[in-house]
Amino acid sequence: MAIPSFVDRATLRVQGGNGGHGCTSVHREKFKPLGGPDGGNGGHGGSVILRVDPGLTTLVDYHRQSQRRATNGQPGEGDHKSGANGGDIVLAVPDGTVVTDADTGAIIADLIGEGAEATVAAGGRGGLGNAALATSARKAPGFALLGEDGEQRTITLELKVLADVGLVGFPSAGKSSLIAAISRARPKIADYPFTTLIPNLGVVVAGDTTYTVADVPGLIEGASEGRGLGHEFLRHIERCLAIVHVIDCATYEPGRDPVTDLDIIEGELAAYGGLEDRPRLVALNKIDIPDGRELADIVLPDLEARGLRVFPISTKTGEGLNALTYAMADLVRERRASLPAPEPARIVIRPEPVAGSAAAFTINKMGDGEGGFVWRVRGDKPERWVKQTDFNNPEAVGYLADRFTRLGIEEKLLDLGAREGDAVAIGAGENPVVFDFAPQIQSGAELLTRRGDDERLHDERASVKRRRELDAEYHAAKAAAEGLSRDPKQSWRAMEDEQG
Structure with a gap:
């Protein structure tokens, strides 16, 4: 089975490294039979970290290899030698990747911006050696603590393309041709439906404003319910600041016209939800064809009556593209100005619960x-x-x-x-x-x-006991002799008693 080049959703099994066990050891040296505990601590296990790489546009690497694990920490050794820490694994992901827990569905991180990162599987802590467990009351621990297992979980990576303007419309409406005409992007273009199977990105410069444009492929009636490719790619428009409807004015399919196409696509966006606040533009494409220009002139008043800004364009001849690009730049600039300023990063300290509470x-x-x-x-x-x-x-x-x-x-x-x-x-x-x-x-x-x-450690050695006993006998005899010499009467009475 062929592996696709573009993958915007992947399930990944991640596991942090296990912590190394602490060491139980007693220092041994000549003439020091009880040198004390010297077992070192175990090393911490490595963690699995996701980090944004602006150069990536797909999650295909995690489609090929769906399991990643960090290395374990090394156990401690004697002579107060701590084990080495395990190495972290840093996984590069595209900008705009949403990380969720596959079991609970909870959002773990929304990675936006170069260098943004999140730890998805923390490594286990290393166990303490018996040297670290020694206290004044426990001078020679005969045990050490085991290292903790690393965190393991299954996560879902979901890529939501970051673009300022999203192009939506029926297949073969000319979205890829529009991106190719206004930017240096070169998407696949052909005269059959569903030519575009992946979102295409292009960078557009209009005056002093630079913005990105993306097309959302495969939108047809019922896309929000899974028809076509819209169910897979509608989410890529969530992060767009503005939406441009690209409408085919030269289609030969029965029952289709620009107003109907617009209503169908708007219905799918409403069914998907969350896009009501995005400003809209309408691009009536393929006016280089006579029938297309006539149809655009007919529907133009009706669309403007809805309060929409409409631009008849031709991606083939370039007619109307300059006005459209500057109109998109105005929308992007206004939208950026209306967004709240990003909050500065704050350090949040969460103290551990007090023991016994x-x-x-x-x-x-x-x-x-x-x-x-x-x-x-x-x-x-x-x-x-x-x-x-x-x-x-x-x-x-x-x-x-x-x-x-x-x-x-x-x-x-x-x-x-x-x-x-x-x-x-x-x-x-x-x-x-x-x-x-x-x-x-x-x-x-x-x-x-x-x-x-x-x-x-508390018992006295036999030699010390003997020396102290001899010292005690010596001092007792000395004290007795000194007592006789200091009290002559007591000494003569003692002698008389002995002689009878």
């Missing part, structure tokens, strides 16, 4: 009571912490329990009536992590010391 998590009671209740905990922090935890490491699980306690989840569950043994599900989707609720019971209670602490 009600906004940090939510708890819902689920179940009918017959098979037991499930307490569903949702929240950015709890769900992220679950993903960072290595459940094969009891110490890491205990650290997770401590984090939940500090956040206030255990207290909130007790307030809601949760009992020991109830199931607590934490995580998004259909496969959350399920715990058995055990209030005030530490997951790491089997450890002899505080989680993440090493008792050997």
Whole structure:
């Protein structure tokens, strides 16, 4: 199957890179058996970024390859070595690309202007190594945090051509010929309907005004409902500042005349919606043909009576084109002046919820009571912490329990009536992590010391103990000798007692 050269809609599967895992390591050096934790952090995963490239006019690259993924972050290493960050992928898109979420239909970004960009799949954050987790109370963590998975989603790219003036009309009305006559664009021109299968763009200079003109191919009666090609290309006229009706005054099709053609196209634009505020011009084309000139003279008063500015033209001889181009320039200039000034870019700061606040998590009671209740905990922090935890490491699980306690989840569950043994599900989707609720019971209670602490760091070495015992005996004997010499009476009495 041949791949088209022009694609204005594409579905793309994007995924950010996964974050690297943190490292669990203890520094080892001669004469330093307990050098402390030195595990480095994992690197962040790369992101998928869309960026406008003015040189592009099609989405064909994403029609050929519909999956893009950024690289993963590297895991941390010992000796405080952090893993490398994954590389971002920057995807070039044409100006005027609208990005929507394929699952929800929500608009993610509307990319207009050179260099405009949007991150559509963020990379996962790297996990912390045990060196970063060490505190004054937890001097030797025996665990590290896992890296987070990168964001993955399916997006729809939709190109809406950016043009100042849009040309609309029936097939073979002369839209492509008009663009070729007033600009340097060279679209395909032939004497059969639906010659133009893609929107054509041309740049026109009229006096001090420079503007772009685009034609919308395939508009016929019923185009807004899917007939012809109008259903695919009507959206390209959404961004146009003005509309020019190109009407064929020399058609031989029965039942067609300029007024009827105008009414049909206006009906399709109204059915599509959102174009009522665009100013209109009417170009009566092909007046170089005798019948066409006569018909244009007949309908000209009727069209002007509707309040429309009408220009009889011939794309073949060039008659009337100069007046039409300057009229289009006037409309574009007036329309640009009426538009509100673009707002300057603002930096929006959205602080994270305060730990322990009600906004940090939510708890819902689920179940009918017959098979037991499930307490569903949702929240950015709890769900992220679950993903960072290595459940094969009891110490890491205990650290997770401590984090939940500090956040206030255990207290909130007790307030809601949760009992020991109830199931607590934490995580998004259909496969959350399920715990058995055990209030005030530490997951790491089997450890002899505080989680993440090493008792050997507090124990004194045997040599130090012996030296301190000898020092204590020496000072006791010295103190006894000094006591005899300072109190002679006490010393003679002690001697008499010993001799009997």
